[in-house]
Amino acid sequence: MSEPFDLAKAxxxxxxxxxxxxxxxxxxxxxxxxxxDATEEQWVSVLREFLPQRYGVxxxxxxxxxxxxxGQIDIAIFDRQYSPLFFxxxxxxxxxxxxLYAVCEVKPRxxxxxxxxxxxxxxxxxxxxxxxxxxxxAGGTYPAQDxxxxxxxxxxxxxxxxxxxxxxxxxxxxxxEPQPTGLDLGIAVRGGAxxxxxxxxxxxxxxxxxxxxxxxxRALSRLGTALAIDLDAYYVxxxxxxx
Numbered sequence: 001m002s003e004p005f006d007l008a009k010a011x012x013x014x015x016x017x018x019x020x021x022x023x024x025x026x027x028x029x030x031x032x033x034x035x036x037d038a039t040e041e042q043w044v045s046v047l048r049e050f051l052p053q054r055y056g057v058x059x060x061x062x063x064x065x066x067x068x069x070x071g072q073i074d075i076a077i078f079d080r081q082y083s084p085l086f087f088x089x090x091x092x093x094x095x096x097x098x099x100l101y102a103v104c105e106v107k108p109r110x111x112x113x114x115x116x117x118x119x120x121x122x123x124x125x126x127x128x129x130x131x132x133x134x135x136x137x138a139g140g141t142y143p144a145q146d147x148x149x150x151x152x153x154x155x156x157x158x159x160x161x162x163x164x165x166x167x168x169x170x171x172x173x174x175x176x177e178p179q180p181t182g183l184d185l186g187i188a189v190r191g192g193a194x195x196x197x198x199x200x201x202x203x204x205x206x207x208x209x210x211x212x213x214x215x216x217x218r219a220l221s222r223l224g225t226a227l228a229i230d231l232d233a234y235y236v237x238x239x240x241x242x243x
Contacts, residue, residue: 015210021046024189037108037159040074050213056080060093062100064128065233075104079226097128098227101220102153110188111162112174119183122154131230150223154183161191167202176200187212
């Protein structure tokens, strides 16, 4: 009989690997020399490794068919399989808003000021116009989906927590806020993580990063495939007057 697979041990090992990728030494984070903050580049690397390859991860500008553009997004999680990426210019990537799954803001610390800033950034992307098109298949056509049924996730990524307890009244009051400006998931690696995609839940002690990563993947999975872009709407500027 084969040996049983120890899921708990595997999760712990994965978390240690991810902490190392963030530059936060597992098991030794109380040492003064390990008190640095995870950078945007480190978060990108860790999320790319953890998530399936169908997801693109990185800094982008979001655009819509009306010609509107977001500010630069620290880290976006977007569709790689069906998203047209013909708007890339060198290292600058412009992604149609229909292809976005999540907008992530990276800050050194989780506090009210930084959470409010992240909410504003996420809300500015959610305000962009999203199209939706029918999808043809062998048996017919799937109708266009309602964009409201596929909300863009708002995610906050940080290293430290400014409150003593993420479940305390001050923290909870700053974390919980309804859509369209609400944040769905967030983490302070050394202080805790939250998920309010289905009620409000908090990470158990010592499992903050792996708990957050699995909750993020669950939220992404529930969104299914990205919206089918109405390419005709994006092609309008190519049409000559009167055509």
